[in-house]
Amino acid sequence: xxxxxxxxxxxxxxxxxxxxxxxxxxxxxxxxxxxxxxxxxxxxxxxxxxxxxxxxxxxxxxxxxxxxxxxxxxxxxxxxxxxxxxxxxxxxxxxxxxxxxxxxxxxxxxxxxxxxxxxxxxxxxxxxxxxxxxxxxxxxxxxxxxxxxxxxxxxxxxxxxxxxxxxxxxxxxxxxxxxxxxxxxxxxxxxxxxxxxxxxxxxxxxxxxxxxxxxxxxxxxxxxxxxxxxxxxxxxxxxxxxxxxxxxxxxxxxxxxxxxxxxxxxxxxxxxxxxxxxxxxxxxxxxxxxxxxxxxxxxxxxxxxxxxxxxxxxxxxxxxxxxxxxxxxxxxxxxxxxxxxxxxxxxxxxxxxxxxxxxxxxxxxxxxxxxxxxxxxxxxxxxxxxxxxxxxxxxxxxxxxxxxxxxxxxxxxxxxxxxxxxxxx
Numbered sequence: 001x002x003x004x005x006x007x008x009x010x011x012x013x014x015x016x017x018x019x020x021x022x023x024x025x026x027x028x029x030x031x032x033x034x035x036x037x038x039x040x041x042x043x044x045x046x047x048x049x050x051x052x053x054x055x056x057x058x059x060x061x062x063x064x065x066x067x068x069x070x071x072x073x074x075x076x077x078x079x080x081x082x083x084x085x086x087x088x089x090x091x092x093x094x095x096x097x098x099x100x101x102x103x104x105x106x107x108x109x110x111x112x113x114x115x116x117x118x119x120x121x122x123x124x125x126x127x128x129x130x131x132x133x134x135x136x137x138x139x140x141x142x143x144x145x146x147x148x149x150x151x152x153x154x155x156x157x158x159x160x161x162x163x164x165x166x167x168x169x170x171x172x173x174x175x176x177x178x179x180x181x182x183x184x185x186x187x188x189x190x191x192x193x194x195x196x197x198x199x200x201x202x203x204x205x206x207x208x209x210x211x212x213x214x215x216x217x218x219x220x221x222x223x224x225x226x227x228x229x230x231x232x233x234x235x236x237x238x239x240x241x242x243x244x245x246x247x248x249x250x251x252x253x254x255x256x257x258x259x260x261x262x263x264x265x266x267x268x269x270x271x272x273x274x275x276x277x278x279x280x281x282x283x284x285x286x287x288x289x290x291x292x293x294x295x296x297x298x299x300x301x302x303x304x305x306x307x308x309x310x311x312x313x314x315x316x317x318x319x320x321x322x323x324x325x326x327x328x329x330x331x332x333x334x335x336x337x338x339x340x341x342x343x344x345x346x347x348x349x350x351x352x353x354x355x356x357x358x359x360x361x362x363x364x365x366x367x368x369x370x371x372x373x374x375x376x377x378x379x380x381x382x383x384x385x386x387x388x389x390x391x392x393x394x395x396x397x398x399x400x401x402x403x404x405x406x407x408x409x410x411x412x413x414x415x416x417x418x419x420x421x422x423x424x425x
Contacts (some may be wrong), residue, residue: 044421046404047369048356052397055383055390056346059276063267063285065336067260068318069227072253075242076220079103081254088234092225092257099223099236099254106218113211120204127197134190141183148176225257232258232334263332264300265317267340274313276344277302283317287338293331295319299342345383349390353425356403357381357389366395367402367409369420374402376411388425 079101086098152172158164233256236242245251265285269277281299303314317340321332358365358376368377379394395401402409403423 045402045409045415045419046421046423047400048353048403048423048425050350050352050391050395050397050399050401052348052350054346054348055351055385055388057344057383057385058341059273059344060339060341061267061269061273063265063317063338063340065263065287065332065334065338066266067229067232067258067334068262068264069229069259070232071226071229071257073098073223073226073255073257074245074251074253075101075223076244077101077103077106077217078241078243079106079221081236081238081240081242084234084236084238086231086234086255088231090231091260092229092231094225094228096225097222098225098231098257101221101223101242103218103221106214106221109214110211110218113207113214117204117207117211120200120207124197124200124204127193127200131190131193131197134186134193138183138186138190141179141186145176145179145183148172148179152176223254227257227259228261229257229259232256258334260330260334261321263319263321263334265295265297265319265338265340267315267317268307268310268312269315270312271306273344274302274306274315277313277315277342282343282346284341285317285319285338286341287332287336289336290331295332347383347390347392349382349392350395350397350399351388351390352395352401353403354384354387354389356401356406358406367406368395369400369402369415372414374409374411374413374415 080103081099082102083100084098085100086092092098152169152175155164155169155172159166159169233253235252236254242254243251265283277299279299279301283297283299285295285297286293297317297319299315300318301316306313319332321330323329324331352366356366357379358367363378364381365376365378368375377394379391381389382392383390403425
């Protein structure tokens with residue numbers, strides 16, 4: 001008779017009793033004994049019913065919060081600090097002016113190049129006017145030459161008929177030649193003006209480029225926020241002389257701006273864990289200072305390579321970090337330390353206790369009770385969680401397996417219902 005039932009429902013107990021009694025497996029043969037009369041099998045065989053449940057394999061790794069973006073603002077020009085408009089802890093908006101620098105030579109250079117450019121533009125207008133006048137003269141010259149050439153042709157016909165004297169013809173020829181010479185002069189003048197205009201356009205392009213360059217350099221006199229964030233560091237005061245960084249000097253940034261409305265938990269996984277990680281794995285992060293407030297999320301990205309020295313892989317989890325209306329602060333700050341729990345696997349599977357698994361090299365099996373006999377059935381373990389094993393192949397919910405001293409039972413051995421003990425897990 002079954003002595004005790006642990007963690008199973010009353011229905012399961014009744015079903016198991018009916019099955020065991022109806023199997024007709026009450027073997028009257030006594031088990032083989034060793035010398036000295038001791039039994040090879042236990043007097044009571046502990047049997048449990050396989051159930052299906054969701055099993056999750058999780059791992060906890062220390063993690064630290066980092067800002068999603070960090071900008072270290074350095075000077076691009078040599079100048080004096082005229083004004084510092086923010087301090088540490090101030091939240092700033094993208095494009096907001098944070099530091100104003102003072103460099104009179106840059107301001108003067110901009111004014112000088114702008115004046116030069118204006119002069120070049122004025123010269124261009126003069127040349128364009130001269131070009132228009134030269135083209136007009138050229139038109140008039142062409143018309144005059146055409147008229148005098150036609151006049152000479154007409155007079156030549158009259159001379160041949162004796163209507164006019166040859167002297168008149170010579171005068172018309174001379175007038176046509178004069179008109180031809182003036183036309184060539186107008187053409188040369190036009191070419192000279194066009195060349196000057198082309199040169200002026202080149203000078204204008206250079207002047208425009210110089211003005212834009214000086215304006216760009218002058219724009220560096222205002223250091224602006226590259227994105228919305230908070231001033232995390234300040235290393236500048238009014239009156240300081242600042243210079244662009246060079247290979248021969250190391251300078252601290254004037255300001256450091258960190259993006260805080262979005263942060264990331266950074267962790268480093270060893271090779272055995274990293275091989276099981278993938279973007280999208282469910283995560284839970286808890287900080288040391290607020291253990292009662294877990295942050296749910298998903299693994300956002302993996303480095304894909306191991307660190308050369310530590311042989312660990314970097315992984316990151318993104319978290320939105322809005323202002324808490326109750327406190328007026330953001331709950332996560334860069335530098336928060338805590339523990340990230342990552343779910344590596346999660347699946348609904350038949351589960352058995354670890355003690356029910358028989359391991360013979362790479363072969364895994366369980367002792368299955370079926371039709372009054374004990375059968376060794378090969379299984380495949382998918383997930384191990386503590387003392388429970390999730391079985392992906394070989395067992396189904398409702399199967400009965402030996403959960404204790406299974407090694408002492410032979411494959412195909414008949415079992416007596418009165419020698420079975422139902423246990424749960």
